[in-house]
Amino acid sequence: MAQVRPGPSRAARGAMSLEALRYRRGSLRVLNQLLLPQRSCYEEIGGVRQGWEAIRAMKVRGAPAIAIVGCLSLAVELHGGAGMGQDKTGLETFIRDSLRYLVTARPTAVNMARAAEELGAFASQEAQREEATAESLRESVIQWAEAMLEKDLQDNRSIGEHGARHLLQASPQDKVTVLTHCNTGSLATAGYGTALGVIRSLHALGHLEHVYCTETRPYNQGARLTAYELVYDHIPATLIADSMVSVAMKEKGVSAVVVGADRVVANGDTANKVGTYQLAIAAKHHEIPFYVAAPSTSCDLSLAEGAEIVIEERPSQELTDVNGVRIAAPGIGVWNPAFDITPHELITGGIITELGVFCPEELRAALPGAVKGE
Numbered sequence: 443m444a445q446v447r448p449g450p451s452r453a454a455r456g457a458m459s460l461e462a463l464r465y466r467r468g469s470l471r472v473l474n475q476l477l478l479p480q481r482s483c484y485e486e487i488g489g490v491r492q493g494w495e496a497i498r499a500m501k502v503r504g505a506p507a508i509a510i511v512g513c514l515s516l517a518v519e520l521h522g523g524a525g526m527g528q529d530k531t532g533l534e535t536f537i538r539d540s541l542r543y544l545v546t547a548r549p550t551a552v553n554m555a556r557a558a559e560e561l562g563a564f565a566s567q568e569a570q571r572e573e574a575t576a577e578s579l580r581e582s583v584i585q586w587a588e589a590m591l592e593k594d595l596q597d598n599r600s601i602g603e604h605g606a607r608h609l610l611q612a613s614p615q616d617k618v619t620v621l622t623h624c625n626t627g628s629l630a631t632a633g634y635g636t637a638l639g640v641i642r643s644l645h646a647l648g649h650l651e652h653v654y655c656t657e658t659r660p661y662n663q664g665a666r667l668t669a670y671e672l673v674y675d676h677i678p679a680t681l682i683a684d685s686m687v688s689v690a691m692k693e694k695g696v697s698a699v700v701v702g703a704d705r706v707v708a709n710g711d712t713a714n715k716v717g718t719y720q721l722a723i724a725a726k727h728h729e730i731p732f733y734v735a736a737p738s739t740s741c742d743l744s745l746a747e748g749a750e751i752v753i754e755e756r757p758s759q760e761l762t763d764v765n766g767v768r769i770a771a772p773g774i775g776v777w778n779p780a781f782d783i784t785p786h787e788l789i790t791g792g793i794i795t796e797l798g799v800f801c802p803e804e805l806r807a808a809l810p811g812a813v814k815g816e
């Protein structure tokens with residue numbers, strides 16, 4: 443297997459970083475994350491159906507990246523002339539139907555659902571303007587989708603700054619050791635990352651001692667993707683199996699656990715990659731602060747508590763097979779929930795957003811707009 447090549451040194455790197463997607467008006471390509479870390483291969487997304495398929499197959503994954511690719515796949519289809527010849531009402535219907543379809547690709551992360559509601563409402567508003575035409579509607583929707591990329595990147599940088607500052611204030615040490623789970627980096631977002639953004643900021647400030655990243659079974663986002671990003675960015679890190687987290691907390695001087703989120707609800711309960719819940723329990727036992735890092739686009743205050751979140755179940759082969767080779771005993775039953783819910787009382791460090799770090803009880807007041815459709 444080819445070794446992951448570290449990227450250019452920090453000084454030489456400038457704007458270069460790993461990219462989950464490459465977009466210019468009329469063209470969207472996504473990095474097929476199923477092939478990482480062995481192969482780095484970008485695939486063309488010609489429109490909404492291909493966007494849906496790439497999300498469903500997890501060629502692109504991570505809550506923010508799912509929404510960005512979904513909306514940009516619509517932008518590409520609109521740019522290519524979809525709905526041409528229709529009046530503005532017909533085009534609005536096409537846009538709303540496409541967005542509803544994209545939401546069905548994966549149910550747990552809220553970002554695509556929120557983007558669909560917001561972009562759908564925006565399209566209706568635009569269509570109702572007297573002077574609007576089908577062409578002006580098309581252009582406005584494309585611009586709306588394009589703006590998501592820049593906004594997510596900015597939000598992640600703010601999350602990184604807020605999180606790093608908070609962790610350092612809370613730590614008696616000058617340099618902190620962070621344990622993280624799944625992949626929350628450039629590959630899961632428009633760039634920089636959420637939990638991995640906090641780690642990047644700590645590293646840039648010279649206050650990161652070490653990172654422990656979990657393998658993240660069964661899909662191995664940690665071993666394949668987070669490890670790839672950490673090596674690429676020259677960040678000192680060690681890979682551990684999920685079953686090693688308790689002993690790592692006991693023996694490796696972990697200062698904080700920082701994870702991402704697919705949906706944070708009104709009471710602070712958080713859906714994230716399966717395994718997050720047991721991490722939070724272990725962190726509580728070891729009195730290690732547990733943080734969730736997520737943009738406000740991942741917060742859904744329309745749900746009161748975590749039990750209301752729909753948890754995606756994935757195919758059994760993700761658990762029974764490795765690279766297409768069956769390793770599990772034939773005939774065994776399989777349960778493969780992709781996410782679990784961490785109850786808010788275990789989120790002891792705080793919820794790091796682009797607007798600041800909040801304890802779960804503060805969330806409603808801090809993010810009054812984070813109700814889908816508002």
Ligand SMILES: CSC[C@@H](O)[C@@H](O)C(=O)COP(=O)(O)O
Nearest residue numbers: 503504505624626630702703715
């Ligand atoms: C910034 S990404 C945050 C979460 O989406 C991430 O931790 C996660 O759970 C991703 O799950 P995935 O199934 O790979 O899409």
